[in-house]
Amino acid sequence: MVAAKHTKEEIFELLSQIVDPEIPAVTIEEIGMLQDVNITETGCEVIITPTYTGCPAMGIIEADIKALLDEHGIEAKVKLVYDPAWTTDMITDVAKEKMRKYGIAPPVNSSCGNITVAEREIECPQCGSQNTEVVSRFGSTACKALYKCNDCKEPFEYFKCH
Amino acid sequence: MTDINQLKYSYSLRLGDNAWILSHRLAEWCSNGPILEEDLALTNLALDLIGRAQGFYKYAAELEGKGKSEDDIAYRRNERQYFNNLIMEMPNGNFADTIARQLYVSVFEYYFFRELKNSKDETFAALAAKTLKEVKYHMAHAADWTIRLGDGTEESHKKMQKALNELWMYTGELFEMNDVDSELMAQGVSVDLSMLKPKWEQHIIDVLKEATLAQPEDIYMQTGSRQGIHTEHLGHILGDMQYLQRAYPDAKW
The missing domain is CATH 3.30.300.130 (Fe-S cluster assembly (FSCA))
Incomplete structure (x- = not known):
């Protein structure tokens, strides 16, 4: 060898x-x-x-x-490989912070079971407001959803729990 | 192929075909969606399904052991060699028709992959665990729209109900089992589809209730896909999908 x-x-x-x-x-x-x-x-x-x-x-x-x-x-x-199945839990905290600075709201929960309840309160990565709403569950890529901030009025993407 | 590999090959092909054909249908919405966000959502669903088909086709090719790629499987078979459920090939129709199809299929897939992830076959289990995460979003998307259209205007309610009624006859087939199912079930590889039906039905009823829609009446259930017998729609899909590969075999980008 x-x-x-x-x-x-x-x-x-x-x-x-x-x-x-x-x-x-x-x-x-x-x-x-x-x-x-x-x-x-x-x-x-x-x-x-x-x-x-x-x-x-x-x-x-x-x-x-x-x-x-x-x-x-x-x-x-x-x-x-598909095993172990990738989950958003594998994203490091440092990377989540980098995402936020980049303008993408990072996943808030661990790979959540109940997606409809878990993803209502997403913090706007621009102004930090919790007053946001989902526009579409699917954004420019499969891993992100479209949101808008009701305070600063900016649209943003949210990296979905997976 | 050994007997067990032959059975797993058939099973993998069936699961790949379901994802592949539905993906093609959803991709037809590209640039035709009712709103931009929905255009993106439907094509995102299509992308998940392409990825899933790729996984199952790759595994089928590996089991067959003839050195084929997933593309050979996707682009070089005719109608009778496809085993997708008929509901996958139904035309998109209007937006309500597509949502009704998504609701029936994604709820079925949710319960199906929840079971398949416990398969004794490691590849099926891994693909199922991965798929299940994606299907949860597909199901939430379909349920949201079913409720919004059902509990929306008089016109949207009417269209949603009509779509649900028309597709109902293709739902029985989702739970049909043949020798492949029973022999693989004995080995702990495949899913007992008859066990899924009551859960699926209850889930659909719950969504329809919230959407102020009625459960379609039980009627004649169309069958055929387990034998590779299809509606006239599949040939048109393949004509479109396979044109390049048939006209210019082995063409590369």
Whole structure:
């Protein structure tokens, strides 16, 4: 077996720079998509999990991972897994704060059972008001809902509990 | 294929087909939605369904072991090789027709995937757990609109009731089981659909009550999809969906 040139930690470190193409304020590690890295004889295998089954960003993320590791001379295989199923609980608190600053209200509850009750009081990421209402359960991407703030009148997106 | 893989292949194909065909129908709303937000919502639902179909088709291809991709399965089969329930291929009609279809299907899927996530087959269990999270939103969307239209104006109430009545005859088939179901059930892989029916019916009745709508009367129930027999609509869907692959085989972007 060829001695690994890079350790698992080093590869994780590199991959932690890759951002979510749809929410460039957060990285794929912070959002919980980056699950694991296995060192193999030829390079490494990167395990990722999609936020939503139909997430169109997965192809770009896979290409970004391969390109970045290739720059460092690491041959990477990317494996998509559905287990464990991704949940918004995997998003770190730091990432939630970054989302808010970016203008997206982060998920408020843990992966909630009762979505209709849980998502009525969403804080406006612009002015902090709780006086907001849902416009549509589905926004510009499957993971977000459309809201509007009744105080500052700004529309905003809310990252849904999942 | 071994016997068990053959059965799982059929099951995976059926689940993939349901998601794939309904996804195509919902995508037809793109740029035709009644309002912009709804245009986005319906196409978001379609996207979830494409992702789901991809998962089940990939697994079917893996079980078959002939080196096919999920695209081969999606684009290179004819009507009789599709096993989606007939309700998935019903035309979009007006907005109420689409919502009625969404209500019947998403409530069914909610109870279905809740059970399938306990499957002894790890891939089915993982896909089901993932799908269940998405289906909860589909169901909430459909129920919201059913209530809004049913308890809305005289005209919206009339259209919603008509849509529910017309699609009712395609709901019986959702619970139909054949050898694939019974043999996989014995191994703890598949879901006992007969157990789901009372829960589904109660859930639908509760939504309709809140929407001031009446439960459609039990009538003749259309059947066929478990044998790959379809309505005339599927051929038109495939003609549209498969055109590029049929006209330019192996075309790449």
